[in-house]
Amino acid sequence: MESHFWKIFTISSAVKFMLAASPHSTDFEVHRNWLAITHSLPMKDWYYDETSEWTLDYPPFFAYFEWLLSQVAHYVDPQMLVVKNLNYASTATIYFQRCSVIVTDLLYSYGAWRCLRALNIPKRSQRHFAGEVLLLFNVGLLFVDHIHFQYNGFLFGLLFLSISLLLEERYLLSAFTFAVLLNFKHIFLYMAPAFAFYLLKFYCLDVGRNPFISIAKLGVVGLTPFVASFGPFYDDLPQVVTRLFPFKRGLTHAYWAPNFWALYNTADKVAARLLHIKNPSGSTTTSGLVQEFEPIVLPNITPRTTFVLTVLFMLPVLIKLFCFTTKSTSKINFLRAVVLCSCASFMFGWHVHEKAILMCLLPLSLLCLLHPADAKYAFWLGVVGYFSLFPLLFQSNLLLLRYSLYLGYIAFMYGQLVRLHPNSPDLKMYLIEDIYIFGFLLLPVYEHLLSPILGLQEKLPFMPLLLTSLYCSVGVISFFISYYLHMLDLSHRIFLRSTSDLLAKSKLNEKLKDKVKSKAKSKPKVQ
Secondary structure, eight states, rough: OOOHHHHHHHHHHHHHHHHHTTOHHHHHHHHHHHHHHHHHHGGGTTTTTOOSOOOSOOOHHHHHHHHHHHHHHHHHGGGOOTTTTOOOOHHHHHHHHHHHHHHHHHHHHHHHHHHHHHTTTTTTTTHHHHHHHHHHHHHHHHHHIIIIIOOOHHHHHHHHHHHHHHHHTTTHHHHHHHHHHHHGGGGGGGGGGHHHHHHHHITHHHTTHHHHHHHHHHHHHHHHHHHHGGGGGGGGGGHHHHHHHHHHOSSSSOOOOSHHHHHHHHHHHHHHHHTTTTOOOOOOSSSSOOOOOOOOOOOOHHHHHHHHHHHHHHHHHHHHHHHSGGGGGGHHHHHHHHHHHHHHEEEEEEEOOOGGGHHHHHHHHHHHTTOOHHHHHHHHHHHHHHHHGGGGGGGGGGGHHHHHHHHHHHHHHHHHHHSSTTTTTGGOOOOHHHHHHHHHHHHHHHIIEEEEHTTTHHTTTHHHHHHHHHHHHHHHHHHHHHHHHHHHHHHHHHHHHHHHHHHHHHHHHHHHHHHHHHHHHHOOOOO
């Protein structure tokens, strides 16, 4: 590996360590509790314990991961491994958990490096440097993992590793790695259709392979991690599945993710206000609680409805990937399909967290290096998506930090994309897009100036979150529609280009034939 990549990794790790003392979220206690559960209780009780409200709700591989961490944590501070020590946060515990995230980011860095190599981006090039910084200093991961606190880095490392293996046509190993990832965090099911359709077409149905044997191999490789993960919990599978898919949490999270349902909830509230209809149940979408609720005016949304909508909006891109993608365009179309499948799930899924926008943003960080149109969409969603994570960092002593990191990252991203794709018309922003982006300046003005001055913090405490979610949802929906059209139009452009090339070649061949014939006619016959 090139030394400058790991220099950037070292610098990014130092920055992450400097953030270790930052205020953390409830997710810090979630993972401390999981350390305690997996270390102190027998395996059969892991998915039953309810000592804390933060019960274990990730697949078994992540539980095994927590168990491994707990073996080291025991030597750092044994008290963090006591199940009844709720909200325990000694200095040793804080730095242990923070450092564990930094160390496991090594897998993320390796996966990112492999993806840059699999995309044939020249080493020590400007393109490679831009990819290194955009990925290793990803501001979304800094927000979510190293301030808010989670372990998304090494999970995306597994994703990048799986993507790189697929791009290198090591299909079975890619499928195995992705199956392992699903058993760490099942939210990556969002991307599974893109992997499944691609592997089916370019591995199982590839010319020269027996499709039945290929499907059998793929099935064995894909199911093996599930057997290893869920096998020890065979007798408790219903309980485990209930924990993994808690449908009673409601359509939207306490803070609405900036998706279609944010607009839906708002439309319902506005309609109820205009029609003077009161909520009979008392539960409200803006209570700040995780709960079930029913809309006041609009139809009630069920998990089945969100599932059907998600599948319907995935189908066109999957059909494009399977039916209208050639081998030469398969890799870039696969990455676009991963982005769009993730975005469809983010837009219409049940109880979507705002953090799930990273599943669209990180693969886009690869695509923006390759094509100027993808670069524009990546910049657009970056402006919107990373801003939408601000409510996770709500403490007053984080305000300067979050704005500084965000603005620095966005400025670097814009500068690099302009440098990589100079004078490209695809990067051009229209006036309405510029106005929308500059509109983000008004949200902090309301939150930090107008709301305190007008005394709205107590009367309308949810308003800053509501405005952020609504404004960002407009940008995410705009991205989803325009990027979807961009991918579906790609085959048409390629078809037209290839057709014009064939026509040009055929015309050239006709001209050559005419010249040969004319020369043959003009040549005197030999007596």
